[in-house]
Amino acid sequence: MFSLDLKTTLESIDDSNKEDNQQPQMYAKDSMDRFDNDLCALVLSYLTFEDRFRCECVSKQFQRTVFKNKELLSALVAQKQSLKSVWVNNLSYNINESLIELSTQLSRLPQLRELTLDLRVNSGDNSLSESLRTIDCYNAQVLVPLKHCHQLTHLTIDTEKMSDKWLDNCDRYWPRVKYLSLRVYSITRKRLDYISRLPALQTLDIICHHCN
Amino acid sequence: MADNADHIDGDDNEDVRAQQNLIKIKLKSSEGGIYECGLTAAKMSDLVKNMVESLGTDAVVTTEPIILGNEAVTDAALKKIIEWVEFHWDDPPVDHDFEDEKDRRNEELSHWDKQFIDVDDQALLFDVIAAANYMDIKGLVEVGAKHICSKIRGKSCQEVREMLKITNDFTAEEEDAIHKENAWIYAKD
Numbered sequence: 330m331f332s333l334d335l336k337t338t339l340e341s342i343d344d345s346n347k348e349d350n351q352q353p354q355m356y357a358k359d360s361m362d363r364f365d366n367d368l369c370a371l372v373l374s375y376l377t378f379e380d381r382f383r384c385e386c387v388s389k390q391f392q393r394t395v396f397k398n399k400e401l402l403s404a405l406v407a408q409k410q411s412l413k414s415v416w417v418n419n420l421s422y423n424i425n426e427s428l429i430e431l432s433t434q435l436s437r438l439p440q441l442r443e444l445t446l447d448l449r450v451n452s453g454d455n456s457l458s459e460s461l462r463t464i465d466c467y468n469a470q471v472l473v474p475l476k477h478c479h480q481l482t483h484l485t486i487d488t489e490k491m492s493d494k495w496l497d498n499c500d501r502y503w504p505r506v507k508y509l510s511l512r513v514y515s516i517t518r519k520r521l522d523y524i525s526r527l528p529a530l531q532t533l534d535i536i537c538h539h540c541n
Numbered sequence: 542m543a544d545n546a547d548h549i550d551g552d553d554n555e556d557v558r559a560q561q562n563l564i565k566i567k568l569k570s571s572e573g574g575i576y577e578c579g580l581t582a583a584k585m586s587d588l589v590k591n592m593v594e595s596l597g598t599d600a601v602v603t604t605e606p607i608i609l610g611n612e613a614v615t616d617a618a619l620k621k622i623i624e625w626v627e628f629h630w631d632d633p634p635v636d637h638d639f640e641d642e643k644d645r646r647n648e649e650l651s652h653w654d655k656q657f658i659d660v661d662d663q664a665l666l667f668d669v670i671a672a673a674n675y676m677d678i679k680g681l682v683e684v685g686a687k688h689i690c691s692k693i694r695g696k697s698c699q700e701v702r703e704m705l706k707i708t709n710d711f712t713a714e715e716e717d718a719i720h721k722e723n724a725w726i727y728a729k730d
Contacts, residue, residue, distance in 0.1 A: 357664075357706060358664035358667065358668070359662075359663040359664040359667065359706055360667075360705070360706035360707060360708070361667065361689075361705040361706065361707050362706070362707055362708055363667060364670075364671065368671065368674050368682075371674070371682065371686060372670070372685070372686040372689050372690065373686075373690070374646075374686070375646065375683075375686045375687050375689075375690040376690045376693060376694075377690075377694070380693055380694055380695070383696075383697070383698065384693060384701060385719050386711060386715075386716045386719040386720065387698045387701050387707055387709070388702070388707050388708060388709060388710055388711070389710045389711065391707070392719070
């Protein structure tokens, strides 16, 4: 099981507050401590996948920044094509393209059996709500690449909104799905029709607020 | 000449770029040193490019130097940066296509860039990278980043700290916890 904890935007806001408190501190000119988080993240984005993990305990700044870059996922996929189980949460992918990129990368895992997508965005932080509106989970294209994961047996999707299209013809591209769990705001008749056609389905777990 | 320069601003034509690079503008470091640089080369810095575009080429060529106020832009760093842009100004423009970007990120540095960035004085190295970042010269920041990452490659946390003079602000317990979390990466599949 591999759990991918993509750092949230919330955390990076916390970081910047911390940085403000540290502002008066002077760093030696020949110490990399002098780089701010953004520059540090940029530099470390050129590290290989293994080096990133090895570097996580260099300093708190390294820990904060070493996985900030979205290249992490492509690096992960390139190195671990045999991964069978992925759990994506704490999503900082707050733009649609990144979500497509995310699912494109996941689709390159031919052995993938279990997938948990926690696309629920932490609420409660007002400054974030603006940027979060840009997530267009109604976009039908977002999960299309996942149609290549024919080996999937367990799929969990936790999201506020999702397009009906996400499950169109799902019986054809996920013929082995035994376990399907959906946490969604609303579910439609049409979506249930598609789910009912999943040939291998044994367990269905749906939590939704609205049913129409 | 100056009239001409304004007229041809923004043209990507190679000859025009070469011609424009004959126009010299002045850049001023945070330490007060003033250095000449070809216009096309200087415009590899998005910061300088935006200034030139808002002030107009005439003003930049004939009047005061462009002031680079960030403390990382020391005399020594600015000299290095000018050396880099004067070597690279006629590089083909960067293609923002995603696959190309991935290739570029993974590409090894050229021999010239390796020699350029391999400076013994680490304070100067960090000045050059921070100054290039401030001046928004993406190509040069990338050279610096690749250089640092190639030095980090395969080293332990402690070796990285010593090399880059990074303060360890973890407690022993915190560090142990991270090691445990990451143990799987070293395990065989």
